[in-house]
Amino acid sequence: MKEETFFKNIDVLSELKLRFGYGETGQQDGIGNYTYLPVYNVANSQAQYQFGTTFYDLYRPDGYNPNLKWEQTATTNLGLDFGFFNGRITGAVDVYLKKTTDLLSVVDQPAGTNFSNKILANIGNMENRGIEITLNTQPVKNNDLVWDFGINATFNKNEITKLTFTNDPTFPGNLIGGIAGGVGSTIQIHSVGYPKSSFYVYKQVYDAAGKPIENLFEDLNRDGLINVNDLYRYKAPDPDVFLGASSSVSWKNWSAGFLLRANLGNYMYNNRFSNTGVMRNIIDPLGFLANGSRNLLETNFTGNGDKYLLSDYYVENASFMRMDNINVGYNAGSIISKNTNLRIGFNVQNVFTITKYKGLDPEVSGGIDNNFYPRPRNFVLNLNLDF
Amino acid sequence: MKKNILITNCVLAVLFLVIAQSCSKKLDLTPTNDVTSEIVYSTPAGYKQVLGKVYGSFALTGNQGPAGNGDVQGIDEGFSDFYRLFWKAQELSTDEAVISWGDVGIQDFHNMNWTSNNSFLTGLYYRSLYQITLCNDFIRESADDKLAARGISGADADNIRQYAREARFLRAFQYWVLMDLYGNPPFATEATIIGGAPPPRATRIEIFNYIETELKDIEANMPAARSNEYGRADKGAVWALLARLYLNAQVYTQDPVTHVLGAPRFTDAITYSKKVIDAGYTLVNNYTWLMRADNHLNTSEFIFTINYDGLHTQGYGGTTFLTHACVGGSMPASAFGVGGGWSGTRTTKNLPLLFPDLTGTADKRSQFYTSGQNIEIANVTSFVDGLAVTKFNNVKRDGSNGQSQDFSDVDMPLFRLAEMYLIYAEAVLRGGTGGDATTALGYINKLRGRAYANDPNSTTGNINSGTLTLDFILEERARELYWEGFRRTDLVRYNKFTEGTYLWPWKGGVSSGTGVSAFRKIFPIPSRDINSNLNLIQNPGY
Incomplete structure (x- = not known):
């Protein structure tokens, strides 16, 4: 577009491109072999059954879904690439729409309709809409000093548009997201419009x-009972906004840089708090002590009943800003002999995280924080000698 | 250099060849290692192995004993065992049992404040419907056209048709469980397609009628009572379930809106309990032999059993649960045939106080461990509060231990003769015809004679006709059948389950006991299935 007559004379503009793309992709994560037809498995020798005086090896049918197919995503995007001042400022703006059909998810089966009560199924359609902005700049560039600085931002909105199970408007949705504590309890839902x-x-x-x-x-439907009809949809684990910033500077033989990242609007169910932060967990009725979460001191929950696990109290704002990496390097050059080169570098990974989330880490995929293995903070000193 | 290109080309060619060969011409592949239904059902032996799973689903939690490959997902595998869950629902909710554990929802039974999220109620529901789904599949695969297509005929085909009738019995039994506990479950039959539309809801009255029709339909062609292989159902089992169904018929066919009781069926209860009694069953002489590691010897009294085995049928439910959870405090585990107790289950004082003494001196059914145990329960979660029950032991008649210290050999009778005697007597007292009070008294005194003198024909401990009242029957049922999964059903029939007129320690979560709302006479439909099957309607009150 830069070559178009009406842009040709604008000198600061060094590049301008309009892009339009459309593509379809499929994914089959989680689909096992032969889950579309009835397969039988033989039980092991500790799971036999006795008729008369004989123990029989048993054949068990596995659950299956005769209608299973790939999940498909059709992506449409419109993008604008631009560059100013001879490429010192470059960037892109992309608007995208991703329509996923036949979304795959493991969901409960109506009892009596399968050999397994949870089955991977194509449960419906989903849309992701958003804008991606990238900006890379080079504020300083001369013989001694080069500074690159870039930022990016993505605004994403995700919504389930259809569930194939039923068109009934009273259907709350497919329950997912098993949690520790209440055996078999779930904390999440796929619902149309959310x-x-x-x-x-x-x-x-x-x-x-x-x-x-x-x-x-709260008795949300005001019927005098607290039951599953009072559950409501509160926030979601996926961020609304992703932000990123990176910078690198090199001055003579020195170099330095960092990588900063932030997610906003993502929420997390703190399963550590809900499962271990109750009295029942710490002073076990069998008479031994167990480790518990300090959250008990805030709630004083005894842990009786089975509803407290599903409280929105445990859903926390897990927005965060994290310094993923920071590094400094020095190129000492040929210090031993002519053909050698020594480089010294120091870098830190997972430098710090700023968040209001009270658990161990605000970034746990799936939005359920339970026994997350802590991310290490790495300090690395590099000495590279080329010869 | 040229040589290198040649080598590269050769390698590429070989790679291509390998890739080309690994593709199959067919688009629809069938498994090479796993077994499809066509292979499983190609021989009569295969049918019997599937029948094994249809029955085995009672005793096992999955395909890998003791645990590791569960049948029911989303629930701890140990929590998905049929009898363990059935027992908790039927016993922990009553005066017969308390448990010290803290699993989420387990204390709700005794506190009588369970909800539709309760893990145990959810597990039992899915387990019962899982077994029904297996039965349905087996019945489908045993249809005449399928047998003909697979070239199975003659005696083999007759055997398989018999297996299918037994599957219909097991299905009727599980529908009885669902009807008794949950009232109005989903209704799936062999016509329900795997992976298809959710099954419709059936009301309690519809399920009652269905069970009755099914049992009467298979009755004539079932093997004679006491003639089938040990562990498989026969006419005796069919009659026994009908007798139990009819005894509770007024409750099961109660009007859901007006709560007016349904038509009494006590005459039918007499008819069918009498059929069992007259089929040649006799009481085992020693009551304390009933729930022992070698109780497979009790075939004269047991009508239908779930078979467990310490080596071959392992799991953390069933009698393994019953024999381990009851051991704790100062009880020496090895004396009870287990490696270590789980310090869980005890009883409230209501049960032991029904006996003349706590040591089994007079009435030998009084099997309690008292040393270091308090009869009063200050704290439900403390094992030493409440007497321990020693009815279930993984020990043989001769005092030697079962095969394994970790998994029980004790089989669980779902029906035994003593229950039939009690049904007969209660049905006579409640006005059923076709029986008489003298016979009823005679049956009860057989139980008493065995209890007091290890001899059903002894007159020791016998009662006279004046003592034989409905209230006495309820007490006698507790003395004879305690911890065998009857109590909740019995208390409901006697209007003593939720009412404030009969109390036990910690009933409704209060130390001295309190009544709770009448809607708790049936359990809620688990919310997970309400959410997956829009045909279902939650029971009132939940």
Whole structure:
């Protein structure tokens, strides 16, 4: 576009390109072999059954889904690439729409319709809409000093547009996201009109001091009962905004850089707090002590009943800003002999994280924080000698 | 250099060849290692192995004993065992049992405040419907056209048709469980397609009628009572389930809106309990032999059993749960045939106080461990509060231990003769015809004679006709059948389950006991299935 007559005379503009793309991709993550037809498995010799005096090896049918197919995503995007001042400032703006059909998810099967009560199925359609902005600049460039600085931002909105299970408007959605604690409990839901994996929780009632009152929830449908009809959709684990910034500077033989990243609007179910931060977990009725979460000191929950696990109190804002990497390097040059070269570098990974999230790490994929293995902070000193 | 290109080309050619060969011409592939239904059902022996799973689903939690490849997903495998869950729902909710553990939702049974999220109620529901799904599949695969297509005929085909009738019995039994506990479950039959539309909901009355019709339909062609292989159902089992169904018929066919009881069927209860009694069953002489490691010898009394085995049928449910969870405190585990107790289950004082003494001196059914145990329960979660029950032991009649210290050999009778005697007597007292009070008294005194003198024909411990009242029957059922999964059903039939007129320690979560809302006479449909099957309607109150 830069060559077009109306842009040709604008000198500061060094590059301008308009892009339009359309593509379809398929994915089959999680689809095992032969899950579309009935397969039988033989039980092991500790799982036999006795008729008369004989123990029989058993054949068990596996659950299967005769209608299983790939998940498909059609992506449409419109992009504009630009450059100013001879490429000192370059960037791109992309608007995209991703339509996913036959979304794959492991969901409950109606009891009595399969040999497994949870099956991977194509549950519906989903849309992702968003804008991606990238900007790379080189504010300084001369013989001694070069500074590159770039930022990027993505605004994404995710929404389930259709569930194939039923068109019934009263259908709340497919429950997913198993949690530790209540055996078999789920904390998330795929619902039409909401982001995927939205948290599906009870609305916690707090006392005057702001402390959650155990097993007291708002009766959202005002029918005098607290039951599953009072669950509501509260936030989702996927961020609304991704931000990133990177910088690198080199001055003579020195170089330095960092990588900064932030996610905004992502929420997390703190399963560590809900599962271990109750009295019942710490003083086990069998008479031994177990490690518990310090969250107990805030809630004083006894852990009786099975509803407190589904409280929105445990869904926390997990927005964060993280310094992924920071590094400094020095090229000492040929210090031993003519053909050698020594480079010294120091870099730190996972430098710091700023977040309001109270758990161990605000970045756990899936949005359920349970026994997350802590990310290490690495300090690396490099000495490279070329000869 | 030229040589190198040649080598490269050769390698590429070989690679291409390998890739080309690994593709199959067919688009629809079938497994090479796993077994498809066509292979499984190609021989009569294969049918029997599937039948093994249809039955084995009672005793096992998965395909890998004791655990590791569960049948039911989304639930801890140990929590997905049929009898363990059935027992908790039927016993922990009553005066007969408390448990010290803290698993989420387990105390809700005794506190009587369970919800539709309860893990144990969810597990039992999925387990029962899982077994029904297996039965449905087996019945489908045993249809005449399928047998003909597979070239199975003659005696082999007759055997398989018999297996299918047994699958219909097991299905009827599980529908009885669902009807008794959950009221109005989904209704899946062999016509329900795997992976297809959700099954419709059936009301309690519809399920009642279905069970009755199914059992009467298979009755004539089932093997004679006491003639089938040990562990498989026969006419005796069919009659026994009908007798139990009819005894509770008024509750099961109660009007869901007005709560007016349904039509009494006590005459039918007498008819079918009498059929069992007259089929030649006799009581085992020693009551304490009933729930022992070699209780497969009790075939004269046991009508239908779930078979467990310490070496071949391992799991963390069933009698392994019953024999381990009851051991704790100062109880020497080895004396009870287990490697270590799980310090869980005890009883409230209501049960032991029904006996003349706590040591089994007079009534030998009184099997309690008292040393270091308090009869009063200050704290439900403390094992030493409440007497321990020693009815279930992984020890043989001769005192030697079962095969394994970790997994029980004790088989669990789902039906035994004593229950039939009690049904007969209660049905006579409740006005059923076709039986008489003298016979009823005679049956009860057989239980008493065995209890007091290890001899059903002894007159020791016998009662007279004046003592034989409905209230006495309920107490006698507790003395004879405690911890065998009857109590909740019995208390509901006697209007003592939720009512404030009969209390036990910590009933409704209060130390002295309190009544709870009547809607708790049935459990809620688990919310997970309400969410997956829009045909279902939650039971009132939940």
